[in-house]
Amino acid sequence: MGDVPSLTSLCMKAISLAASGTDGGFDDLQDVFDLPSDLFDALLMHLSPLAMEKLQAALCCGDMDGSDTIGTTEENKRGRYDELSRTWEALFKVRWPENDQKMPRIRLIEVPAFVGSHEDKERIDWHQRYWESHLQECLDEASEKALLPSFDGCIKEIGISNVYVYKMSFSLQEQVKCSSPVSCKMSSLGISNLKPMSLRAVKLCDVGMGPRIANLVFDALHISSSLLTSLDISDDNLAGWLSKIPRESNTFTPSTLSSDSVGGLTSLSVLNLRGNNLGEDDAEDLKFALLRMPRLKQLDISDNPLTDAGLRSLIPYFLKSIDGPDPLSDIRLENCGLSSSAVVQFLDSIQSLRMPLHSLSLADNNLGSCVGVPLARFLEPSRLRRLNIEDVGLGPLGFQELERGLPDHVDLVWVNISKNRGRMKAAEFLAKLFPSAPELAAVNAGFNFMPADSLRVIGDALYRFPGKLQRVDLTGNANLRAPSPPSVLSDIRFRGKPVLILPSSPSTAAYDDDP
Numbered sequence: 001m002g003d004v005p006s007l008t009s010l011c012m013k014a015i016s017l018a019a020s021g022t023d024g025g026f027d028d029l030q031d032v033f034d035l036p037s038d039l040f041d042a043l044l045m046h047l048s049p050l051a052m053e054k055l056q057a058a059l060c061c062g063d064m065d066g067s068d069t070i071g072t073t074e075e076n077k078r079g080r081y082d083e084l085s086r087t088w089e090a091l092f093k094v095r096w097p098e099n100d101q102k103m104p105r106i107r108l109i110e111v112p113a114f115v116g117s118h119e120d121k122e123r124i125d126w127h128q129r130y131w132e133s134h135l136q137e138c139l140d141e142a143s144e145k146a147l148l149p150s151f152d153g154c155i156k157e158i159g160i161s162n163v164y165v166y167k168m169s170f171s172l173q174e175q176v177k178c179s180s181p182v183s184c185k186m187s188s189l190g191i192s193n194l195k196p197m198s199l200r201a202v203k204l205c206d207v208g209m210g211p212r213i214a215n216l217v218f219d220a221l222h223i224s225s226s227l228l229t230s231l232d233i234s235d236d237n238l239a240g241w242l243s244k245i246p247r248e249s250n251t252f253t254p255s256t257l258s259s260d261s262v263g264g265l266t267s268l269s270v271l272n273l274r275g276n277n278l279g280e281d282d283a284e285d286l287k288f289a290l291l292r293m294p295r296l297k298q299l300d301i302s303d304n305p306l307t308d309a310g311l312r313s314l315i316p317y318f319l320k321s322i323d324g325p326d327p328l329s330d331i332r333l334e335n336c337g338l339s340s341s342a343v344v345q346f347l348d349s350i351q352s353l354r355m356p357l358h359s360l361s362l363a364d365n366n367l368g369s370c371v372g373v374p375l376a377r378f379l380e381p382s383r384l385r386r387l388n389i390e391d392v393g394l395g396p397l398g399f400q401e402l403e404r405g406l407p408d409h410v411d412l413v414w415v416n417i418s419k420n421r422g423r424m425k426a427a428e429f430l431a432k433l434f435p436s437a438p439e440l441a442a443v444n445a446g447f448n449f450m451p452a453d454s455l456r457v458i459g460d461a462l463y464r465f466p467g468k469l470q471r472v473d474l475t476g477n478a479n480l481r482a483p484s485p486p487s488v489l490s491d492i493r494f495r496g497k498p499v500l501i502l503p504s505s506p507s508t509a510a511y512d513d514d515p
Contacts, residue, residue: 283310376405
């Protein structure tokens with residue numbers, strides 16, 4: 001029978017497990033900091049770097065915001081800081097023994113006020129040294145992948161080990177908790193040393209930061225990164241986040257959206273808030289948050305349950321931003337729980353603005369057939385170039401109305417009408433679209449349950465009005481499958497490749513749409 005663990009060791013293990021979690025637990029650290037020095041030292045030796053980071057953040061934050069909840073005296077604070085520093089040193093030397101050498105005395109981040117002497121302020125900051133080395137290890141791994149002969153992608157596609165991503169994102173979150181919106185002292189991963197105009201793009205996708213951390217990141221970027229052009233905060237479940245962002249005004253008026261705005265987001269042109277569980281209440285707050293981004297060109301708020309009420313809240317912003325001096329040109333509203341009621345109001349509101357909308361995606365919303373007429377009415381004055389209405393429930397009636405109302409000239413270069421069960425009416429719409437859109441290059445009309453006769457209708461229109469078409473995708477329409485397309489269609493090619501893409505094998509989709 002093995003040795004029975006002591007109560008002390010069991011408590012150490014329990015505290016260590018709780019401190020290593022990222023579920024929001026272990027927030028009250030007062031009891032831990034009140035431990036006698038011998039027990040506190042023993043506990044530190046059981047903690048992971050993530051748990052250590054929690055303690056470090058709590059100690060630093062307590063000093064920065066004037067809180068006296070952690071540590072009752074300056075001597076106690078100093079002692080805990082020294083103990084943490086020694087543990088970071090030990091962690092560093094265990095993980096990177098090859099770097100265990102004499103290093104110059106440095107001061108890379110601001111040391112809390114309770115570290116008094118000049119000598120103390122210039123000693124090695126092992127906490128920062130640890131995370132800088134960790135970050136370098138992450139970058140080294142990404143560099144190794146980029147240098148492999150087999151790598152033929154883009155740098156932005158490189159991934160790093162999940163353990164590194166998890167540790168680095170958690171460290172960033174904990175450090176941001178200690179940041180001051182005024183001084184922008186952010187993290188020990190180098191963000192504390194950011195100067196204005198130093199960032200061009202920030203991507204924090206699916207890192208589980210939550211509303212509070214997102215708000216701090218947003219504020220810090222607003223202050224410190226005046227040339228930031230792309231911000232991606234997607235898949236982070238940020239419901240309620242936007243309500244924490246201070247409004248410059250409680251009234252949304254034309255004068256509030258101005259290129260003269262100040263702050264680090266005035267150069268932002270791309271914003272991705274996809275998949276953040278933002279509801280209709282968040283949409284009202286989003287309208288005001290977007291005022292900080294007067295040069296925004298692309299906005300993706302797809303996969304958020306905005307509903308019709310949320311879209312209606314945003315219409316005043318869209319009107320001002322599309323018609324502003326630096327117009328918004330790309331809007332993505334995919335899978336937002338929208339119906340035709342709000343979408344029709346949205347289309348009617350923006351269709352005659354001075355500046356045209358370049359791209360619009362309404363995919364995966366249950367709009368129904370009644371959106372056909374408003375869409376047709378919208379296309380001519382809007383001069384839209386890209387339209388995605390995949391899986392919006394048009395049906396044969398919706399395509400019929402869209403075809404009847406289609407202007408003689410539209411500026412579309414790309415359109416996705418797939419998964420709308422349009423049958424023959426979808427084919428007839430394409431037959432009218434081809435001569436009406438001389439710049440059209442690509443069409444996705446897959447999975448529309450087109451009957452066999454549709455191929456003749458589409459093929460004839462394509463042969464007579466090839467325009468600039470490069471690809472017409474009809475895959476997923478099982479009835480159009482044939483051993484080989486008619487020769488007249490095979491002759492229609494772009495750079496040697498056939499323009500018309502037919503299904504080559506039976507569709508795997510359930511064909512359950514028979515009348």
